[in-house]
Amino acid sequence: MATFTNESFSKFASVSTQNLSGLSSFWSYYLLPAIVAYPFLCSALRFRKLKSLQAKYKYGTPERPSYEGMTVKEAHDIIQVVSDTEFPALFEKGLQFALFRTYGIPTISELLVKTTQLSTEKNVPKRYADTGVLLGDMYGAEPNSDRCIEAYARLNYLHGHYIKQGKISNDDMLYTLSLFLNQPVEWINKYEWRQLTELEICAMGVFHKAMGDGMDISFEKLPSYSTGWKDGVQFYHELDTWAKDYEKRCMVPNKKNYDTAVQTRQLLISQSPAFMRGVLTKVVSAPLDDRLREAIMFERAPASYSTFFDGFMKLRRLYLRYLALPRPKFTAKKMLTKEPDAKGKRYYLVWDTAPVYVKPTLWNRWGPGALLGLMLGISRPGDPDTYPEGFEVKNVGPSVFVGKGQKEMDLVKEKLLKERTGGCPFALHRQHQG
Structure with a gap:
């Protein structure tokens, strides 16, 4: 044994x-x-997409050292890569905080308080979603497509109502445009795994110059207005410099700033469990610079929160740079449905605030994530005031404008179809000036 x-x-x-x-x-x-x-x-x-862009467009290379001549179509295609697959999270956050930053200007927040569109709890989710619809089509659709042009037409109609009354100034429009231009760039350059190149900066300048033209914004406050801009890089830096000077003069503390900003802050954290919202309220203040934070009258985030936020973003940068494979094109996030359904409605496909305009499918409303949200007190698609029937671009905006503005929109669309050739906006400017 x-x-x-x-x-x-x-x-x-x-x-x-x-x-x-x-x-x-x-x-x-x-x-x-x-x-x-x-x-x-x-x-x-990680650098394959960037090298592919540089090889395709050749701006800023020994073969073609100048950035002059970039078209709106080329700029749109470059930005699609930047926003959809290279830096989707922080490009989106940059646009969200661009809206947030406008609340630090009293002339802007005063109108928002008067109209109650972004200063009243009941109105904020829909108005925020409406803005996302218009920006989604302006950025996501081809520059000369019907979707893109209709979004411009609707936005111009909504703004035009207040411009005629003298409630929106060109300076405030120009400043808002500058934030859509520079905030995604600043967020990416500060927190992402690499900084944007001049090719990508040029694309942002070209695209947003065309956006300003489409919204009838005057650029006469910029130094090169009379002579024209050489390229998108020059335009970017001139508008960015003007915007920062505008902030020094006009971004000042005001109770109306707070009334607007606090409602948007509540919306941004609304999809989090109730027990986390106190902490997240302080987290929202962590990335804010002192000028903006003081203007909207938010308390400074505790030092530990700022340290944690900065540390988390540094770890994220290292992870993406060395441990995460690049995002394939087929995984690019699609925010909105492209085509309307049989009822002529479109929907949000993803959301990180209240689920406005989200179709309450079986999965969206009763899937595991939705049921967990129900237990945590988070709203689900189909809940009251979420507009589960979807949207039509011609009707987005405050309820007083629903069903109105079609004639004005048609005139704008006719004008834009003639003017938006998809070419270089700086060449067109020089022709007009000549």
């Missing part, structure tokens, strides 16, 4: 030793090299 036991033990030990030896060999020859090589693979693949 003892002999049998010893023999069995010896065989077991021998097999175990062989298994350990095999595992050690696998670790040494395959697993360890793969772990070591993985960060280098991620790092190498």
Whole structure:
């Protein structure tokens, strides 16, 4: 019996030793090299999209050193890569905080308080969603497409009502445009795994110059207005410089600023569990610079919150740079449905605030995530005041404008169809000036 036991033990030990030896060999020859090589693979693949853009458009290369002549179509295509697959999260956050930053200007927040569109709890979710609809089509659709032009026409109609009454100034329009231009860039350059190149900066300048033209915004306050801009890079820096000077003069504390900003802050954290909202209220203040924070009268985030936020963003940057494979094109986030359904309605496909204009499908309303949200007190698609029937661009905006403005929109669309050629907006400007 003892002999049998010893023999069995010896065989077991021998097999175990062989298994350990095999595992050690696998670790040494395959697993360890793969772990070591993985960060280098991620790092190498991370720049493929950028190199592809540079090879395709060739601006800023020895072959074509100037950025002059970039078209709106080219700029749109470059921005699509930046916003959809390279930096989707922070490009979107940049646009969200662009809206948030406008609340620091009393002349802007005063109108928002008067109209109650972004200063009253009941109105904020829909008005925020309406803004997202228009921007989604202006950024996401092809520059000369019907979707894009209709979004411009609707936005111009809504703004035009207040411009005629003298309640919206050109300076406030120009400043708001400047934030859509520079906030995504600043968020990406500060927190992402790489900074934007001049090619991408030029694309932002070209695209937003065309956006300003489409909204009839005057650029006469900029230094090169009379002579014209060489390229999108020059335009970007001139508008960015003007905007920062405008903030120094006009971004000042005001109770109306607070009334507007606090409602949007509540919306931004509304999809979080109730027990987390106190903490998240302080987190929202962490990335705010002192001028904006003081203008909207928010308390400074505790030092520990700012330290945590900065540390988290640094870890995220390292993770994306060395440990995350680049996002494939087919995974690009689609915010809105492109085509209307049988009832002529379109919907949001993703949302991070209240689920306004989201179709209450079985999964959206009763899936695991939705049921967890129900238990945590988070609103679901189909809840009251979420407009689950969807939207039509011609009717987005405050309720007083629903069903109105079609004649005015048709005139704008006719004008834009003639003017928006998809070419270089600076060449067109120089022709007009000449």
